[in-house]
Amino acid sequence: MKRKYIIPACALVALLLSNAVSAEELIRIGSPYVTTTLDPIRSASAGNIEAFGQLYARLLRRDPSGQRQPGLAEKWTISKDGLELTFTLRAAKFSNGVPITGDDVVFSLTRAMSDKKSVYSATLAAVERVTAEGGNIVKVKLKYRFAPALDNLEVFNTGIVSKTDVETRGDKAFTDKPVSSGPYVVREWRPNDRLILEPNTNYWRGGYPKNSGAEFIEVANPNTRVSMLMSGELDAVRDVPCAQLENVGARDTLRDALEPSTIIYMTLLNERRPPFNNVKIRQAAAHALNVSAITKAMTEGHGTPANTTLPDALDYHAKDLPVVAYDPKLARMLLTDGGYDGKELTIPILPCVGRSAALAARTVSIPTMTILRSMS
Template sequence: MTLRIPSAVALALVLSGTGVVAQQDTIRIASPNQVTVLDPIISAAAGNIEAYGQLYARLLRKGADGKLQPGLAESWTISDDGLTYTLELRDAKFSDGTAITAEDAAFSLTRVAKDKNSAYPAGFAPLKEAVAIDEDTLQLTLEHPSAPMLSNLEIFNAAIVSKDDVEERGEEAFATNPVSSGPYMVKEWKPNDRLSLVANPYFWREGLPKIQNVELIEVSDDNARATMIMAGEIDVDRGVPWAQVDEVNGVDGVTVKLEPSTVTYVVLPNHSKPPFDNLTVRKAAAMALDREAITKAVTLGHATVANSTLSNALKYYDPNVQPPAYDPEGARKLLEENGLLGTEITMMIVPASEQIATLLKAQWDAAGFKTTVERVDAGLWWSKLTDADYQVTASWYYNETEDPDLAVRWALCGTCGSNSYYTRYNNEEVDRLTDEALREANEEKRAKLYSRIQQISLDDLSQIPLYYSPFTNAYSDRVKGLSLTPALQWTLEEAELTGN
């Protein structure tokens, strides 16, 4: 049995051995997103994903140019039939100093693909088996070809965990204070307050991370975070409200960056319940919305009006598809002709959606609907959404990679696990095309398949696309080289702090 040194003890040994004092350089990131669990297969919530990126390394990684690069895997080969991936692992260690082996990698990927507690196994659905050929060689066998499999090895839940740590201490202990493989390890976690991290002395990228300490601080109030960044109390504000972008950006020593993302804001109609189980109602609701005016009003012109059910940042996004054009008179006429004028709709919203809800209600009511707003907290919203206990709501989603497979499986596929983002939209042709596109290696053919998926889902009005949003993160000028990637990963391992 391998001796495992708890993170706090390992930290004490590292500090005492190097003469480092407790007051190391620290970067403070305030976010509205909570950290609730540190096991990377358990949750797909934004706050957890951002933490996983610091605690765990993956087999592949994205470079600054957005292209896949070697991570814990130095090299790889793919069989001619696309069913066998063989990866050679580099010499690397976990945060307790023990070797990262192919057995750990096989264990980690099997957990995300097969474990009943895996929150987001979609990217690894084709995985038949992951086995260690020897200490440094991992072999993945697929049930069928998967065009995005390599890029999926870089997403958050493909994190490599210690098999010994999970099995010896148990999943519950692991989920609160794991042995890590990434640039940082847990120093202290105070749920509902902050997750404090310290540099992993065994991180495989020599000389990194450059910043010794990280604090991921939970601050749900947007105004409070803005005040904190302007007062110098934090170094990064994860998500400046649109109305405050110019104010925060105007403060000396602070810069708001509009960073590329795959975030798409949409209206989610429940296809399993009246009135949105009726295509005519969905079409009238779409025609009633001035999406350009909504985008300008909410984002002050910083976002792009959405035309597709897929993000414009994804491969195979089709700029030529379009939802129904804004036509409130046509929407009213459509309702009248079908005996639907005065249709009552209830829109479920969370506090953060208040402005969007106000605009949606005004435009729907002007076209002949009677809209009631149901205000709920985020926890109840999620519960009612997943249980299909709602009529219509507004929300957003993002994609972990530039490949559209996961986005389609999350938002448009009725048989892929999330019931088309819990709208209960189900089109058999879309489901068939989703599987066909996953297996198709030819770029031109994949592009045509995804264009067809986008057109069908718009014709069905699976959702009503609103706008494509960049990230609005504020940074202290003392932070250099830090950004949030479209995959919700902070580039902390390469970032630096200047000054005090």
């Protein structure tokens, strides 16, 4: 029996795959995320990040449990002062059969750090320089001690590209059959439609990938994605609406693979302008919202209330920090102590978070405090 898996679009990530897809088959994945570039430094959007991960290997990688593992670097050391990371590269090749060297790593990381087209250089802000010694030694010098330094070398934009190919072909190196260091290569890319990948026969991890390729098909409408899955047009879908999870997951042929997500919804207040330049008014706003109820309603019980602006799927998240308590009585007292004048406030929000705003507005027990309105 063909079994499929789902990935929901709530405060979790999930995927619907077919249990009957064999190692010889190409996996068809329906996704709302579009692929607009294959250059790992040019975008931080979900569809592109997904492609980068398949095409470009990094010095380090994450195993299925989320633990850091050797990638292109088979080992590494950290200096006693914590300011220098030394990586020893394994014997690996690009998809064109050319060995991956320290020069390729230096070139790739330097592009991510300082190229004008790099959109996410912040993860490497602590890096002073990257140098290569011989063919397989890479040294990363830090400006200061930085706890996430190793983890940030596993971020999508640190994928290793071919220095020779990029310098020779320029932008065309990322539009016409990019040279890959990851498990797959591009078989065909049809912008605004699909990205078709096939195995990189020179990939360094023996036995990987375990299928004949993947086809990322852009399907914006979530109901259409689910329908295509049901009809057998897709083997997997991303972002199933939380409201559909129970019905879809009840089918014997389907399985939802829930994973922790880095998605988090928040309302950011301008602390430089009245009334939110007063800490008591900010605290009142926090205590006036029933975050637990909003979370349950939005995610059909699949999500968890956020306790910080750092999602709990990330390393270094303070899991023991309590969620701000829903306490209307305390909120009113804080408003009085903070000298709030009772005027109605309007907080503009984007349409994409309109549902959360509506739920928030219904749970605010202080009608004179906050009104959330959607921007068209």
